[in-house]
Amino acid sequence: MKKMDPEQAKAYFRLRTTLIMIYLGIGMLVSFGIVLFAESLLSFTVMGIPLPYYMGSQGAIVTFIVLLFFNAFISDYVDKKFGLVPKDSSKESDQAANQ
Amino acid sequence: MDAQFLVSLGLIAGTFALYIGIAIYNKAKETSDFYVAGRGVPPVFNGMAIGADWMSAASFIGLAGTVMILGYDGLAYIMGWTGGYLLLTFLLAPQLRKYGRYTVPEFIGDRYRSNTARLIAAVATIIISFTYSVGQLSGSGVVIGRLLEVDTMIGTLIGVVLIAFYSAMGGMKGITWTQVAQYLVLIVAYLIPVIFMSLQLTQNPVPWLSYGEVISEMRSIDQELGISEYIIPFTEASKWQFMALMFTLMAGTAGLPHVIVRFYTVKTMKAARWSGAWALLFIGLLYLSAPAYAAFSRFILMTEVAGSSLGNLPAWTQPWVDTGKLSLADGNNDGVLQWTELVISNDIVVMATPEIANLGIFVIGLMAAGAMAAALSTAGGLMIAISAALSHDIYYRSINPNASEKKRLSVGRWSIVLATVAAGLIALNPPGAITQIVAWAFALASGSFFPALLLGVWWRRANGPGVIAGMIVGLSVTLGYIFAAKYGGFTILGIIDTGAGVFGASAAIIANVTVSLLTAPPSKQTQDEVTDLRYPEQIQYKNGEYYKKDVL
Numbered sequence: 001m002k003k004m005d006p007e008q009a010k011a012y013f014r015l016r017t018t019l020i021m022i023y024l025g026i027g028m029l030v031s032f033g034i035v036l037f038a039e040s041l042l043s044f045t046v047m048g049i050p051l052p053y054y055m056g057s058q059g060a061i062v063t064f065i066v067l068l069f070f071n072a073f074i075s076d077y078v079d080k081k082f083g084l085v086p087k088d089s090s091k092e093s094d095q096a097a098n099q
Numbered sequence: 100m101d102a103q104f105l106v107s108l109g110l111i112a113g114t115f116a117l118y119i120g121i122a123i124y125n126k127a128k129e130t131s132d133f134y135v136a137g138r139g140v141p142p143v144f145n146g147m148a149i150g151a152d153w154m155s156a157a158s159f160i161g162l163a164g165t166v167m168i169l170g171y172d173g174l175a176y177i178m179g180w181t182g183g184y185l186l187l188t189f190l191l192a193p194q195l196r197k198y199g200r201y202t203v204p205e206f207i208g209d210r211y212r213s214n215t216a217r218l219i220a221a222v223a224t225i226i227i228s229f230t231y232s233v234g235q236l237s238g239s240g241v242v243i244g245r246l247l248e249v250d251t252m253i254g255t256l257i258g259v260v261l262i263a264f265y266s267a268m269g270g271m272k273g274i275t276w277t278q279v280a281q282y283l284v285l286i287v288a289y290l291i292p293v294i295f296m297s298l299q300l301t302q303n304p305v306p307w308l309s310y311g312e313v314i315s316e317m318r319s320i321d322q323e324l325g326i327s328e329y330i331i332p333f334t335e336a337s338k339w340q341f342m343a344l345m346f347t348l349m350a351g352t353a354g355l356p357h358v359i360v361r362f363y364t365v366k367t368m369k370a371a372r373w374s375g376a377w378a379l380l381f382i383g384l385l386y387l388s389a390p391a392y393a394a395f396s397r398f399i400l401m402t403e404v405a406g407s408s409l410g411n412l413p414a415w416t417q418p419w420v421d422t423g424k425l426s427l428a429d430g431n432n433d434g435v436l437q438w439t440e441l442v443i444s445n446d447i448v449v450m451a452t453p454e455i456a457n458l459g460i461f462v463i464g465l466m467a468a469g470a471m472a473a474a475l476s477t478a479g480g481l482m483i484a485i486s487a488a489l490s491h492d493i494y495y496r497s498i499n500p501n502a503s504e505k506k507r508l509s510v511g512r513w514s515i516v517l518a519t520v521a522a523g524l525i526a527l528n529p530p531g532a533i534t535q536i537v538a539w540a541f542a543l544a545s546g547s548f549f550p551a552l553l554l555g556v557w558w559r560r561a562n563g564p565g566v567i568a569g570m571i572v573g574l575s576v577t578l579g580y581i582f583a584a585k586y587g588g589f590t591i592l593g594i595i596d597t598g599a600g601v602f603g604a605s606a607a608i609i610a611n612v613t614v615s616l617l618t619a620p621p622s623k624q625t626q627d628e629v630t631d632l633r634y635p636e637q638i639q640y641k642n643g644e645y646y647k648k649d650v651l
Contacts (some may be wrong), residue, residue, distance in 0.1 A: 047311035056174030
């Protein structure tokens with residue numbers, strides 16, 4: 001256990017929060033945003049499906065999945081950058097608990 | 100007893116034997132194992148287990164049918180139920196994992212330092228999970244009843260016995276691995292018919308890419324018939340109802356105790372993030388396929404069933420007409436069945452389509468096994484949540500703090516048996532349509548837990564009196580709006596009972612914030628604990644200082 005620079009800790013929190021707000025913003029845009037303007041977006045089509053229907057049935061869900069994986073990757077990267085990689089990766093204990 | 104009956108029965112019995120085998124193999128021994136699987140489930144498998152837990156009879160049996168009947172307006176369910184995982188994984192799950200408690204009420208009680216809050220949360224858990232499980236049990240009754248050709252009531256009773264048995268035997272750990280198996284069964288069962296239909300109709304085996312074609316063709320058929328077009332938005336409800344429903348389902352997802360408790364089964368915040376991502380990928384496979392399923396079913400019904408003469412209808416129609424879920428009335432007495440004369444219930448579209456498309460008895464049997472997996476896995480997770488609330492939060496933490504582990508385990512097991520039987524009794528004569536009951540459970544979760552957890556994790560100033568006011572106001576407003584909208588005809592902006600969560604959640608947040616600000620702030624220690632949740636396990640926050648630990 002060693003002390004950490006409070007400014008660094010705060011910077012970590014700010015960065016993570018900003019990223020999450022951006023992800024949530026994108027998530028809301030592809031769902032609520034498209035719904036809000038659904039009527040005026042009907043003339044655009046994707047694979048023969050009008051845009052609002054396409055977004056509701058595929059586009060938004062695929063975006064959500066990509067955002068979640070993106071967040072998982074980026075968070076691991078941010079943790080590494082701030083020197084927060086755990087010492088024991090606890091692989092052995094993981095498996096032990098599953099027996 | 101025909102070949103179909105034997106194949107369906109064989110597949111259901113075979114998959115059940117597999118689940119029960121896994122549950123017995125993992126028979127839990129310690130309390131910690133019983134509730135959260137010893138905190139050692141790898142993220143990919145935890146993602147599958149979350150998927151199985153999550154995808155209920157309503158998703159498996161009802162979703163594609165709902166989209167088929169409602170057209171665009173049904174997509175609120177698809178976006179709402181998947182978007183909830185964004186709120187859950189970004190805003191709540193990793194933080195709740197770091198706080199490290201067994202149950203959601205325990206988190207609320209400890210974070211807000213209030214026994215009253217914990218009891219209210221335990222009662223809310225029981226109400227929400229119980230409501231939800233009534234829907235699952237009546238869903239399993241319909242499937243067993245239809246496929247084994249026994250009465251729905253007997254079907255429900257068979258489901259009750261099975262759920263009570265393996266939930267009580269295996270605990271969460273048994274269920275985690277059982278649910279991995281259930282996920283695989285249900286997703287294979289769901290994808291096979293969609294892929295076959297895609298091949299039949301478009302010669303393309305990838306339904307997600309091919310159904311655009313079918314949708315364009317349906318547009319012209321709709322226009323010819325002069326009926327409201329499938330892909331045109333807001334034909335069934337107002338735009339505000341669409342968004343309110345979507346919000347309710349998202350916030351409800353993030354507040355459902357039996358889903359959140361899954362994130363306690365991983366070791367770290369990092370694993371919680373990955374579990375959420377994997378879960379949505381596995382869930383997304385079904386949710387992306389449901390609109391394709393709906394489009395293909397509607398197209399087959401429009402082109403192959405509508406237009407045939409009433410004296411010469413396909414053989415599959417009769418059993419479904421007998422269930423009262425399908426009606427083929429010759430309105431204009433011309434001896435030919437028109438599309439507008441065909442009335443099909445949401446709940447049978449998925450089960451009937453393999454028969455309609457003539458996909459063979461094996462696929463039909465597989466659908467039955469998949470539907471049962473969906474109903475049983477969700478009910479199993481719900482029962483664990485109820486049992487944990489009763490035995491852990493109410494019995495152990497409030498009534499008998501000196502209870503031994505053995506005693507608590509036995510209270511947990513008995514509460515599963517009792518809750519299953521009670522839910523089964525209600526499911527024999529359900530109080531409303533399955534999807535409706537499920538939507539109420541989500542509205543209640545978004546009005547009670549979502550605000551309490553969100554503010555608990557992200558706002559240090561939120562305190563005990565605040566959360567008590569928030570949960571009570573949220574639950575009252577949600578319940579009040581459901582009743583007012585359903586029975587009193589009272590609506591705001593066309594938002595009906597299923598969108599009630601948007602009002603419940605807003606009222607709860609306002610109440611929590613107002614009361615918290617009017618009363619004394621939480622202790623320094625509590626505020627420090629909440630600050631600590633901002634960081635991964637490797638950073639500890641204490642008395643204004645940050646410490647790194649266990650890092651390379």
